[in-house]
Amino acid sequence: MTSTKLEPCIPLDMEKEKLTDLVEKAKDYALMHGICMRRKDQFDRDALHFAPFVLFPTSFPRNEFDKSVKLQQVLNELMHKVAHDDEFLTTSLRNTIKVDHFTKRLFDIYERVKKEGGPTQALSLGMLRSDLMLDNHCCTDYGCKKAGKSYCCWKQVELNTIASGFGWLGPASGLLHRYVVQEAGYPQHLKNIPENNALAGLAGALISAWRLYNQPKSVILFLVEDVTYNVCDQKFHEFEIRRQCPEVFVIRRTLTEIGNRGKLTADKRLIIDGQEVAVIYMRCGYHPDQYPTELEWDARYMMEISLAIKSPSIHYHLAGTKKVQQELAKEGILEKFLGDKAHTDSVRDIFTGLYSLDNDTTGDKNLENAMNNPEKYVLKPQREGGGNNVYGEDIKPFLENIKNSDERCAYILMDRISPPIIKNYMVRPGMEPMLADCISELGIFGYVIGTKDEILENKQVGHMLRTKLSHVNEGGVAAGLGALDSVYLVDTDRCC
Known part of the structure; x- marks a missing residue:
């Protein structure tokens, strides 16, 4: 990988005593502010440890960050239209469903719903996260050197349409780093750590969908795993919903529980444990292991044909597959969905x-x-x-x-993608802080609510940053492979 011209925002060469003090303060801040996960090595429902984090925020070019934020509403529109284009989804996935059993099961539900007259609920809620990385290849492959620049640009890793997590841990990382940089003696740096309202925005999306359902006594259902390790990220969404809208209740249920106790009324309202479900927010259901028996598949189908507003609906789930992402990169496809040349060009610019x-x-x-x-x-x-x-x-x-x-x-x-490398201290539970070469991945959050023919709301709401060791391939924090981070904006056109 090419080394970066970006420098850490705070000098990393410091006395051991100062480093130890900063790390301990950061750990305490994380533990006392819910920047935590459940332990996987020794599960105890009542025990948490802090989520892995890097000690200081990571430097990023302001121009590229601003571009990615502005682009999210265009991506929201794109994915909403893709999700509602039956011909495109069917054509894109026709070969995949022949060999990928899990995608085939999802597609079977999609086809069954169509044959039965289409979705009962016309509204869809897309809670999306576009994941991007800075790419050193821009310096040579995209004409930057001809223009006399060395500049990294964003390239999209993927666009998530289901279980797009870290709406809390993303903003929380910024809060942690605001505290740390002040304790390190650099309060002037605060202005370069951007505001991050992802939690409020995503909770607001669920409340908007609940209000559109228009049944005051109905609830928002979080579809969860049997054991949720990333529990704080989910629970802070619940707390924020309660803060913004005290009259709505949030319940948590697994696919198995819905399969055993859920039922549909004659007009397809989803009832579980006597409560009518207005909105289903899926933090589970994206992996084959989460459907151990036919009961769970029956539950997914029951949710799909219900009147509840789903995030995601089955067509939104299919729109987030990698095969659809690859098909969108083909010549002429973006024009079909977006039309506007400026929007089309801006999306194509982030495709690798x-x-x-x-x-x-x-x-x-x-x-x-x-x-x-x-x-x-x-x-x-x-x-x-x-x-x-x-x-x-x-x-x-x-x-x-x-x-x-x-x-x-x-x-x-x-x-x-070949991202720039930057040094930082990696802090993990039970381990000494490690100064290491790191690379980062930015996620931009957005949501869109609408029908096949009309978009009612379309917003960009915040971001998150994950960082991992430069030699590690995967980088999921919940999977134990990455660390929480936040963005430190720098004005530069030389980063590779």
């Missing part, structure tokens, strides 16, 4: 190379390129939640094993 592995001439060529140059690519299945991708030299034997089967249609190839 995305390639099909379908059993055709194009797929064969892409597969051969990946076999010959595996270090240039990431191999992605249709999965969320982290830990599913194949990288570098592992790609070649993986593709060798599936190149003559239809299984390859379940994957896409993406150009590997």
Whole structure:
């Protein structure tokens, strides 16, 4: 990877006593402000440890941050239109569903709902997060050097349409870093840590959907895992909903509980434990392991045909698959959905190379390129939640094993992004702080509410930043692979 021209916002060479003091203060702040997760090594419902974090915020070019924030509403519009385009979804996923059992089960629900007359609820709530990384390749591949600049630009890693987490931990990281930089003696830096209202914005989206449902006694349902390790991120959403709208209650249920105790009324209202559900916010349901039996699949179908407003609906869930992301990168597709040239160009500008592995001439060529140059690519299945991708030299034997089967249609190839490296202290529970080379991934939050024909609300609401060791492939904080971070804005055009 190319080393960065960006510098840490605070000098890292400090006396051990000062470093120890800052780290201990930061840990205490995190523990006392709910910047926490449940332990995975020894589960105790009542025990939390602080979420891994980096000690100081990470420097990022102000221009690129501002661009990504402004772009989110365009991406919201794009995904809303994609989710409601039956022909595009069906065509895009036709090969994938032949070999990817999980996507096929989701698509079966989608098809069944269509055959039964379409969704009972016309409104959809998309709570989205666009994940991006700075890419050093911009310096050579996109004409920057010809213009006399060395500049990193954002490239999209993925766009999440289900369980888009860290609406609390993203803003909380900024609060933590505001405290730390002051304790380190740099209060002047506060102006460069941008405000982050993701929690208020996402909670507001759920309240807006609840009000559109227009049943005062109804509840908002959080669909959760049997054991939720990232519990603080979810619970702070509940607390914020209560703060903004004291008259609405939030309940938490698993797919199994809905399957066992949920029922539909004659007019398709979803009732569980005697309560009518207005809005379903899915923090679960994105991985095959979360559907251990047919009961859970029946629950997903029951939710889908109910009158409740879903985040995501089944068509929104399918719109977030990697295959759809790859299809959107094809020539002429963005124009179909956005029309406006400025919007189309701005979205295409963040796309990195995305390639099909379908059993055709194009797929064969892409597969051969990946076999010959595996270090240039990431191999992605249709999965969320982290830990599913194949990288570098592992790609070649993986593709060798599936190149003559239809299984390859379940994957896409993406150009590997080469982000700038910056040093920071990684702080993890039970470990000494480690000064390390790190890379970061930015997530921009947005939401959109509407029907197939009309968008009622479309907003960008905040951001989050995850940082990982530069040599580590995956970076999910909840999966134990990354660390919380926040953005420190710098005015520069030289970062690679």
